[in-house]
Amino acid sequence: MTQKSAARRQPKQPAAPKHAARQARLSALHLVPESLGFALDGAAQAVGAVRYGTALPAALAAVNASSNAAHAAMSRGAVQDIAYRTLRRLATADWLVAKLVRKAPAAHVGNVLSCALTLLSDDADTAAYAPFTVVDQAVEAIGARREFAFAKGLVNAVLRNFLRERDALLNESRVDRVARWNYPAWWIDAVEHAWPDRWQDILESGNRQGPLTLRVNARRSTVAAYLETLRAHQIDAREAGVHAVRLATPTPVERIPGFADGVVSVQDAGAQLAAQWLGARDGMRVLDACAAPGGKTGHVLELADVDLVALESDASRAARIGENLARLGLKADVRIGDAGDPSQWHDGAAFDRILADVPCSASGIVRRHPDIRWLRRESDIAALAAEQRRILAALWPLVKPGGELLYVTCSIFPEEGELQAQWFGGAHEDAVRLDAPGQLVPVLAREAATAAAERPSATPLGQRTGSDTDHDGFFYARFQKR
Numbered sequence: 001m002t003q004k005s006a007a008r009r010q011p012k013q014p015a016a017p018k019h020a021a022r023q024a025r026l027s028a029l030h031l032v033p034e035s036l037g038f039a040l041d042g043a044a045q046a047v048g049a050v051r052y053g054t055a056l057p058a059a060l061a062a063v064n065a066s067s068n069a070a071h072a073a074m075s076r077g078a079v080q081d082i083a084y085r086t087l088r089r090l091a092t093a094d095w096l097v098a099k100l101v102r103k104a105p106a107a108h109v110g111n112v113l114s115c116a117l118t119l120l121s122d123d124a125d126t127a128a129y130a131p132f133t134v135v136d137q138a139v140e141a142i143g144a145r146r147e148f149a150f151a152k153g154l155v156n157a158v159l160r161n162f163l164r165e166r167d168a169l170l171n172e173s174r175v176d177r178v179a180r181w182n183y184p185a186w187w188i189d190a191v192e193h194a195w196p197d198r199w200q201d202i203l204e205s206g207n208r209q210g211p212l213t214l215r216v217n218a219r220r221s222t223v224a225a226y227l228e229t230l231r232a233h234q235i236d237a238r239e240a241g242v243h244a245v246r247l248a249t250p251t252p253v254e255r256i257p258g259f260a261d262g263v264v265s266v267q268d269a270g271a272q273l274a275a276q277w278l279g280a281r282d283g284m285r286v287l288d289a290c291a292a293p294g295g296k297t298g299h300v301l302e303l304a305d306v307d308l309v310a311l312e313s314d315a316s317r318a319a320r321i322g323e324n325l326a327r328l329g330l331k332a333d334v335r336i337g338d339a340g341d342p343s344q345w346h347d348g349a350a351f352d353r354i355l356a357d358v359p360c361s362a363s364g365i366v367r368r369h370p371d372i373r374w375l376r377r378e379s380d381i382a383a384l385a386a387e388q389r390r391i392l393a394a395l396w397p398l399v400k401p402g403g404e405l406l407y408v409t410c411s412i413f414p415e416e417g418e419l420q421a422q423w424f425g426g427a428h429e430d431a432v433r434l435d436a437p438g439q440l441v442p443v444l445a446r447e448a449a450t451a452a453a454e455r456p457s458a459t460p461l462g463q464r465t466g467s468d469t470d471h472d473g474f475f476y477a478r479f480q481k482r
């Protein structure tokens, strides 16, 4: 491949690149499981599966399941890290592949190239591997698959050519809007339309790795006491909300003091506002209408002794509610059913509080789930908005007079946020809209001061929300029934 021939090809868009035309079954892999080559091969398989519509956690589980248990244990962390990095920069990587390879390569070869190019695009201070190691191991990874061994020379040449012109190529890729921002074009347009003053920061923050935030179980400890515990374990952390503590460096949960015993749970600071704003008090009857895996259910139960029904439509996900509550030593009445059809599961008794954490695009949590942007379609947003309305309309009659419903989405699209709240208020004469956090958008550090000023300073319970702003994107609206 020559410079000239590379220049002849136009870069392509990422969602369904030609090199992902068909996902082939792979031959046996002969590589050392601790090697970067083994991890690149696994990450390439996971990225390939995401291109075909599989969610990244399921794709990674399938990759691990395809190795023997010992090999999977050795490579799991590196495979995951490379797959996450690549999906955050998939459009840039695909642009580079299209630019540097004359004829679209086989799907697996293209995916190995995308993973390797992502690692080589990292700045020196954040790069996980030395460039020569990445090139060498990508070639090894391709050579270790019998059916792709012919492409070793191609992979070697593409990666070396990239390194020779790295900065110029990366600069050139930024001219392409999709390659620059690493989201589908419709997503970029939607964020720009909704947030004309801060769309670039929102997109950029979605490409950073989210922090690890913990929720301190109010029945077991306090933020101040738990920070002391962390200090004693030499773990650097800071307060990030009323019950929230953020670790300076993400740490596996097995190494987090008290996690196994339910002293803390992993939960984003933005998600922790749900239980606070729901304001459930001892003795109340509460419905968590879309409950799995039970993150917010656990928080509500940590804050008050309530009679809580945890509803979930997906039986396999519902099982996780029980697992999470067991770790916390808490109990709920878990029911399987459609929140939009109470006749399936409702016993007729009304609720003082309903938490409606409805299914949504998850556009607010892309920094933790970089696959979401590539899995969603533009048409999903209208379909999800219709589903959210169906669920809200069905839940409202179950709220007691004087009771409250808290509507929550982890979305930054107004169609799933403020526009839904306005529709709900207009469609329900007996609904009074109360104070609530409204739309929280994930922001970069330099925007944090502005965002802190915009945030409400107190919850309805008079608690501080904390001045922290490094949270995922959420929307909150609260309604009281007259």
Ligand SMILES: C[S@@+](CC[C@H](N)C(=O)[O-])C[C@H]1O[C@@H](n2cnc3c(N)ncnc32)[C@H](O)[C@@H]1O
Binding pocket: 289, 290, 291, 292, 293, 294, 295, 296, 297, 311, 312, 313, 314, 317, 337, 338, 339, 340, 357, 358, 359, 360, 391
């Ligand atoms: C945003 S997640 C909930 C997260 C959960 N509240 C937490 O904090 O851990 C939405 C959940 O709603 C479930 N769901 C989707 N449609 C539903 C429906 N019609 N009725 C009940 N649950 C539904 C999904 O399976 C998913 O588990």
